[in-house]
Amino acid sequence: MDLLLETDRLILREILLSDAKALFEMDRNPHVHQYLWNKPLTDIAQTQSYINSVRKQYMDYNIGRFAIILKENSMVIGWCGLKYNTEMINNKVNFYDIGYRLNENYWGKGFASEASFPWIDYAFNIMKLKVVEAAVHQANQASNAILQKIGLKITNQYLEDDILWNWYELNNPNRK
Known part of the structure; x- marks a missing residue:
């Protein structure tokens, strides 16, 4: 993909x-996966498989999660971006969601919301999407706060594997 997004502190570029x-260092941390079915990764091959699936999203849908790079030291600290979902979630399929994941060392510093704002702008002003959606474990207070900070609103809740999830949506303010 020929796309690069920037903020004051971050560069967002395709995952390589x-x-x-x-990314394996991030995803093998049990704290990072506390609200993701408590299944941290155990082998870097799982990360490589994930990267390949993201890169396939780039080719198939011209969108996907991007690496979050700290400008001050060029470190990869996580990922953020839009994903075109073709799997059923909350009785929905074929929708765009916004998501993010950070290395625990970078939690609580505003990086997730900082990385998400340019994606909201891109979704509405470049892609002209009608709505951006997201699902978050109901107990994940930090992630729920991030989605609210970037403007998404809870529209309902649903159960998956006996876990309560909040469903968020943000409608494009430029579209009626």
């Missing part, structure tokens, strides 16, 4: 296979 080590 060379990012596998940094």
Whole structure:
């Protein structure tokens, strides 16, 4: 993909296979997966498979999660971006969601919302999407706060595997 997004502190660029080590370090942390079915990764091959699936999204839908790079030291600290979902979630299919994941060392510093704002702008002003959606574990207070900070609103809740999830939506303010 020929896309690069920037904020004051971050560069958002496509995820590369060379990012596998940094993303594996993030995803093997049990705290990072506390609200993701408590299944941290155990092998870097799982990260490489994830990267390949993201890169396939780039080719198939011209969108996907992007690496979050700290400008001050060029470190990969996580990922953020839009995903075109083709799997059923909350009785919905074929929708765009916004998501993010950060290395625990970078939690609580505003990076997730900072990385998400340019994606909301891109979704509405470049892609002209009608709505951006997201699902978050109901107990994940930090992630719920981030989605609210970037403007999404809870529209309902649903159960998946006996876990209560909040469903968020943000309608494009430029479309009626």
